[in-house]
Amino acid sequence: MERNTPRWRRDLALTACCAAAVAEADRTGDPGRRAARLVDCLGVLRSTHGAGAAAALDMGVLRRGLRQGLAPLLPSGSEDDDLLGGMRLLSKDGLLCDAVEDLGREHLVPQQALMEYWPWARLRAEQEEQQLYAEIRRLPPDDYAKVRELLASDPAAEQGVLWEKWGGLWGRFGFFEPVSSWPWCNAAGWCFPCPVCAWPMRAQSAAGGVFIVSCDAHLLEGVQYTCRPVRGSGPPVLEGGGRSAEQVEGFPAAGDYLAVSRTxxxxxxxxxxxxxxxxxxxxxxxxxxxxxxxxxxxxxxxxxxxxxxxxxxxxxxxxxxxxxxxxxxxxxxxxxxxxxxxxxxxxxxxxxxxxxxxxxxxxxxxxxxxxxxxxxxxxxxxxxxxxxx
Structure with missing residues (x-):
């Protein structure tokens, strides 16, 4: 990608915003390193703006923009300013929103440019997508179609169920991960699949022991619930809060339960x-x-x-x-x-x-x-x- 174009500046600014959101949400690390990372991100963000706009960017503007919408943080000149400007990367409580990971994949400057500011780089989404397809495109057509349909129909299940459905194809691909390693979807020891896409929904702890359970992709369609832990070993009871919040059956966030990776x-x-x-x-x-x-x-x-x-x-x-x-x-x-x-x-x-x-x-x-x-x-x-x- 050519440097110093509106697209290049937008992607670099978004990368800085995502990195700042991760730093701001990290309450477990060293406070000094966290502050240094935020200052670093702010410097990169300022570099994407003109002199006048850059002068108006300070740490308070950065923190508010991460919680209230990215509009004041992004350089002007992009056709999708309005859509990106309304996105929030942190909740009011300072928790990371799912948009961080998706935007980090979908908007990325080349590795050389990124390495000028951070000692890491990520693949852009189109490359990740093509890598996923490349893993299965070598299969015969019937097996390829079967894998595609299984990944769509059963993105989360107990390993024995998946083993039976995948047959001889099981174990050839690293598509699945144990949900026990995903604390973000754990509601009092249970996970709940989205009624629309069947992937584990995000569970965020709120006041009074309540969990807010929702699907990132289908929240706008009303897939959101609240729940409280119950006494005994049973799953929490979800209470639907949206028009598409159909009743779903939870499964333990432990043992042999697996789900496809977010990518x-x-x-x-x-x-x-x-x-x-x-x-x-x-x-x-x-x-x-x-x-x-x-x-x-x-x-x-x-x-x-x-x-x-x-x-x-x-x-x-x-x-x-x-x-x-x-x-x-x-x-x-x-x-x-x-x-x-x-x-x-x-x-x-x-x-x-x-x-x-x-x-x-x-x-x-x-x-x-x-x-x-x-x-x-x-x-x-x-x-x-x-x-x-």
Whole structure:
């Protein structure tokens, strides 16, 4: 990436904000080192702004921005300023929000530039995503499709259950981790899978022994609960606080219970559940075929409306990125797919209000179109009814 461009400054500022949030939330380390890390982050953040704006950035502005929204911390000139500006990296209680890890993956300057400020570097999300796919793309097509569906349908379960479902494929990939090593999803010794994506929800301790349990990806859809520990050995009882807070069954945060890593969940499980939901919604419609992972998985689905319907084809690639700005950057770096059919980038319907940003960023690429998963299904069904009329 070329240095000193608006994108370069934005990514460097976001990296500084994420590093500052981690330092601010760390109450266990040496206070002097923690303060030094915050000063270091503030210096990097100031370097991304012009002289006038940099002078206004102090430690108080940094700390407030991490809790109230990143807008005063980010340099101007980015098309996705409004979306990123509203993100909070710390809760009011100083706890890290899930956005820190996702933004750290999705917005990253090159290693050489990053190393000027910190002795570590992280891979950008598109590289991590491609590495995950590379591990399984060497499989025969049937095994590849099976792995993709298992990661989407069963992202958390007891090891014996996973072993039985995966069969001879179990143990070949390091996708799963023991939930006992994840204190962030432990509510009085229990984990609770999200009713939408089936991955363990975050459990944060609140006043009075109450836990707030919610799914980072589906909080906007109302997946949030409260619970209190119960006497005895049973799981806490969740009380739903949102419209999608269906009753879920917990499992012990110990023993042989495993879940896919956050990276796998974000870049394989979440888009995978969209892919299979689209397939299931369009299965059984006369004259319509849905093929998963065609052409060596150059994209996720090929949907074809054939005769006697009016011929039409959709090539679909599902994405579940948190930052549409970073997603747009990654897509624009891709070579053109080629052929007469555009690639349809499908994003979760819950992110529909942010869709204009992605559409405007990709406006110059005629080989892309962008819509939500629900809108794609509706468009295909409308086309089929048109062909039958």
């Amino acid at each position: 796998v969940w974000r870049y394989l499980t979440l888009p995978g559940r969209m892919e299979f939901a689209i397939r299931d919604a369009l299965t059984g419609i006369a004259g319509l075929s849905v093929l998963m992972y065609p052409e060596g998985d150059r994209y996720d689905l090929r949907i074809t409306a054939a005769e006697p319907l009016v011929a039409k084809e959709w090539r679909v690639d599902a994405k579940a990125w948190r930052s549409f700005g970073a997603l747009a950057d990654a897509l624009l770096e891709r070579p053109a797919l080629g052929g007469r059919v555009r690639l349809t980038i499908v994003v979760p319907h819950r992110q529909r209000s942010d869709l204009p940003l992605l559409q405007s960023r990709l406006a110059g690429r005629r080989d892309f179109e962008v819509m939500t998963d629900k809108n794609l299904v509706a468009e295909v069904l409308r086309w089929c009814r048109r062909g039958e009329s």
